[in-house]
Amino acid sequence: MPLSPQERSxxxxxxRDAVDxxxxxxxLPVPRCEGILSRRLGCFVTLTNSGMLRxxxxxxxxxxxxxxxxxxxxxAAATQDPRFTTRPITPTELEQLQxxxxxxxxxxxxxxxxxxxxxKHGIYIVNGPRAxxxxxxxxxxxxxxxxxxxxxxxxxxxxxxxxxxxxSQTKVYLFTSEKFSD
Numbered sequence: 628m629p630l631s632p633q634e635r636s637x638x639x640x641x642x643r644d645a646v647d648x649x650x651x652x653x654x655l656p657v658p659r660c661e662g663i664l665s666r667r668l669g670c671f672v673t674l675t676n677s678g679m680l681r682x683x684x685x686x687x688x689x690x691x692x693x694x695x696x697x698x699x700x701x702x703a704a705a706t707q708d709p710r711f712t713t714r715p716i717t718p719t720e721l722e723q724l725q726x727x728x729x730x731x732x733x734x735x736x737x738x739x740x741x742x743x744x745x746x747k748h749g750i751y752i753v754n755g756p757r758a759x760x761x762x763x764x765x766x767x768x769x770x771x772x773x774x775x776x777x778x779x780x781x782x783x784x785x786x787x788x789x790x791x792x793x794x795s796q797t798k799v800y801l802f803t804s805e806k807f808s809d
Contacts, residue, residue, distance in 0.1 A: 630730065630805055634663045638697060639809045642672050643726045645701035650716050655702060658694030668693045669731035671762060671804075672704040674716065676723045681716055682708040687734055687751055687760070687802065697728065727808035729762055734800035740792050743773050749804055752780050752787070754797040759784025763804050 630638070641664075644656045658664050670693060671685025682704035689696040705716050716724065734751055737743070743750065746767040751760040759780045766776040777799070778789040791797050 630663060630807075635728075635807045637662075637664070638693075638728050638730070639726055639807065641694065642697055642701040642728050643809060645698040646672075646674065646705040646716075646724065646726060647721055649702040649705045650721060651718050655698055658692070658698060660692050660694055663730075664694030664697075665692050667691070668696075668733075669802075670697050670700055671729040671731070672697065672701040673727040673729070674704050675725045675727070676720060680710075681720075681724065682706075682711055684708055685729065685731075687731060687800075693730065701726070725808055727806060729804045729806040732803045734802050737799055737801050740777055740799040740801075741773050743776070743801055745771070745773055745776060747803060748801040750777065750780050751800040751802065752777070752785050752792055752797060753800070754785065754787055754791055754794065757785045757787055759786070762806070764806065 641656060641658055648655050667689055669687040669689050671683060674682040684700050684703040686696060686700060747763055749761055749763040752758065761776065761780050771779060777792040781787040781791040782789050792799050
């Protein structure tokens with residue numbers, strides 16, 4: 628799913644416009660539904676200011692086109708990330724924000740999670756009502772092995788014990804991501 632430079636630029640501009648509009652209380656952009664914007668793909672939008680996380684929201688299972696989903700995720704990252712409700716992004720901060728978009732492949736369930744490729748695969752772990760995910764770069768950023776990646780997702784994201792990914796009650800999905808920023 629390699630995206631062209633033009634597609635990347637279009638997606639970043641759309642995400643930035645949605646962040647700007649949502650923070651300022653303006654009308655959200657309405658994306659054209661053509662090309663990459665018309666495909667049904669999951670995505671994450673990550674917002675940072677001087678290297679500090681300011682919001683990150685995404686979905687694996689979009690109900691609409693990538694264009695519409697991207698606007699929803701950018702808006703949610705800017706205004707609804709529960710980690711930042713007491714310190715919301717302000718209009719004066721908008722120029723300092725870096726916008727990063729991750730376009731996701733479809734989820735593929737695996738029965739051999741330990742064979743994931745660190746740095747290539749992201750993970751989504753589900754056990755009953757508990758679920759957690761990590762984008763592919765988390766494992767390399769943290770220096771984790773495949774097993775550490777799976778254990779950390781269970782413990783810190785899904786609220787499950789380490790090793791829960793090995794249980795027959797747990798489903799593990801792999802995906803890839805194409806990440807880029809402005």
